[in-house]
Amino acid sequence: MFGNLEDRFGDILKKVRGQGTLSEANIKDALREVRLSLLEADVHFSVVKSFIAEVKERALGNEVLASLSPGQDFVRIVADELTKVMGSAAAEIDLRAKPPLKILLMGLQGAGKTTTAGKLARLLKEKHQKEVLLVPADLQRPAAIHQLQTLARQVGVDAFDTQVGMPVSKVCQQALAQVDRRGQDVAIFDTAGRLAIDLELMEELREAKQLIEPTYTLLVVDAMTGQDAVNVAAEFKAQVGIDGVILTKLDGDARGGAALSVRQVTGAPIYFTGTGEKLDGLELFHPERVAQRILGMGDMLSLIEKTQKTYDEKKAKQLAKKMKRDDFTLEDFREQMAMMQQMGGMKDIIKMLPGGSQIMKQMGGSGPDPDKELLRIEAMINSMTPKERTKPDILDGSRRKRIANGSGTSLTDVNAFLKRFKNMRKMMKKMMKMGPGGLMGMMKQMGGGAGPGGGMSLRPPGMGGRRRR
Numbered sequence: 001m002f003g004n005l006e007d008r009f010g011d012i013l014k015k016v017r018g019q020g021t022l023s024e025a026n027i028k029d030a031l032r033e034v035r036l037s038l039l040e041a042d043v044h045f046s047v048v049k050s051f052i053a054e055v056k057e058r059a060l061g062n063e064v065l066a067s068l069s070p071g072q073d074f075v076r077i078v079a080d081e082l083t084k085v086m087g088s089a090a091a092e093i094d095l096r097a098k099p100p101l102k103i104l105l106m107g108l109q110g111a112g113k114t115t116t117a118g119k120l121a122r123l124l125k126e127k128h129q130k131e132v133l134l135v136p137a138d139l140q141r142p143a144a145i146h147q148l149q150t151l152a153r154q155v156g157v158d159a160f161d162t163q164v165g166m167p168v169s170k171v172c173q174q175a176l177a178q179v180d181r182r183g184q185d186v187a188i189f190d191t192a193g194r195l196a197i198d199l200e201l202m203e204e205l206r207e208a209k210q211l212i213e214p215t216y217t218l219l220v221v222d223a224m225t226g227q228d229a230v231n232v233a234a235e236f237k238a239q240v241g242i243d244g245v246i247l248t249k250l251d252g253d254a255r256g257g258a259a260l261s262v263r264q265v266t267g268a269p270i271y272f273t274g275t276g277e278k279l280d281g282l283e284l285f286h287p288e289r290v291a292q293r294i295l296g297m298g299d300m301l302s303l304i305e306k307t308q309k310t311y312d313e314k315k316a317k318q319l320a321k322k323m324k325r326d327d328f329t330l331e332d333f334r335e336q337m338a339m340m341q342q343m344g345g346m347k348d349i350i351k352m353l354p355g356g357s358q359i360m361k362q363m364g365g366s367g368p369d370p371d372k373e374l375l376r377i378e379a380m381i382n383s384m385t386p387k388e389r390t391k392p393d394i395l396d397g398s399r400r401k402r403i404a405n406g407s408g409t410s411l412t413d414v415n416a417f418l419k420r421f422k423n424m425r426k427m428m429k430k431m432m433k434m435g436p437g438g439l440m441g442m443m444k445q446m447g448g449g450a451g452p453g454g455g456m457s458l459r460p461p462g463m464g465g466r467r468r469r
């Protein structure tokens with residue numbers, strides 16, 4: 001998501017960042033380009049207008065012009081304002097409220113309501129150990145009932161046994177009674193969609209809402225529809241009333257205009273974003289992270305979270321100790337690589353680093369595929385004896401040749417890798433001494449300067465370091 005905007009902002013801000021002093025003239029230039037990029041990204045014009053006005057006022061004030069690093073400050077202001085547009089803090093479902101938590105999903109046809117109901121059930125079950133009941137309240141299409149019941153089975157939660165032909169009100173009443181009887185924590189109601197907003201749909205939803213008295217009424221909108229998504233949201237907000245929005249299909253939306261407009265236009269926060277058709281594709285929406293990502297500052301926080309999920313604390317501590325003492329071995333390195341593969345592979349990780357999307361572009365086509373590169377390195381390490389892995393210094397010419405043969409690589413490959421590994425070890429030691437502050441600086445350097453191949457293998461220790469936070 002936001003691919004285009006990321007590219008455009010990357011270019012604009014690179015220019016600004018590099019300047020020692022900023023003048024009104026070049027701030028205005030940059031702002032004009034920012035404005036154009038936002039419009040191109042299909043951000044609602046009213047949002048663009050107020051955004052630019054805010055940034056301009058702050059950027060032309062003393063805050064920037066009198067500062068020592070005006071370029072950086074300008075970028076910070078843009079990031080700040082982007083975050084504000086999207087709602088500042090992440091909107092979260094309050095799970096401490098008195099159960100049962102009742103979530104009513106609504107939206108146009110094909111927006112992704114049913115899929116999202118499944119994803120949400122999974123998230124609440126897996127991450128928060130909630131007992132969930134999925135309620136098919138879409139009585140327009142018989143297949144819709146079956147679709148949700150199938151999802152419930154896949155996720156491993158209960159589904160209400162909606163019968164074809166039942167009135168929606170009866171489904172809701174009986175489902176609520178069942179939740180109470182079984183003491184379940186959450187009920188998620190999946191409603192019918194329409195091609196467009198019509199009176200009948202709105203009436204049906206208003207009724208359902210009155211009956212259910214949902215804790216959260218969430219509108220599911222397809223981000224790919226851009227400005228339309230925002231208009232639909234405004235309409236639902238006015239006619240039925242919504243507490244927030246779930247933006248789906250962000251995987252298919254390179255522009256991101258809906259995500260940037262919906263909050264400001266409707267006043268309704270974005271609670272979650274959906275990507276992909278698989279059931280694990282639902283995430284909390286963090287405005288700050290998204291803003292930083294758009295500005296090429298990298299989605300470091302998401303990355304850290306992802307890392308923490310895959311990597312246990314104890315191991316991270318052990319590793320940090322090793323890095324400090326300089327006895328990080330090839331065996332440790334291999335373990336790190338395995339972990340990265342669990343996290344979805346190098347490509348995913350690089351994309352979240354500052355400047356990551358630019359790096360990926362540079363590597364596109366000609367450069368080595370980082371994931372394949374990892375496989376090759378793994379093959380080399382696999383061809384070493386345990387002793388060689390812990391003491392790489394004993395690797396003389398003939399051992400290296402054997403490893404090249406064993407791993408289907410060349411002597412040059414092995415030499416290059418070992419050289420990088422040694423450099424990396426040196427750097428890790430330095431990094432560990434610098435502490436988190438220095439680490440961020442180093443990450444920035446790596447993000448900006450790492451070309452294909454060379455810098456890549458420096459990433460594993462970087463990940464180990466960040467985990468110490």
Ligand SMILES: Nc1nc2c(ncn2[C@@H]2O[C@H](COP(=O)(O)OP(=O)(O)OP(=O)(O)O)[C@@H](O)[C@H]2O)c(=O)[nH]1
Nearest residue numbers: 109110111112113114115193248249274275276277
């Ligand atoms: N790429 C992508 N596809 C999605 C996402 N969410 C849903 N889909 C797909 O979009 C299509 C419609 O999804 P549904 O969940 O059936 O949508 P709905 O809103 O329930 O549709 P109706 O019940 O007909 O109103 C399906 O093919 C889903 O797999 C998403 O986040 N990304």
Ligand SMILES: [Mg+2]
Nearest residue numbers: 113114138144
């Ligand atoms: Mg549906």
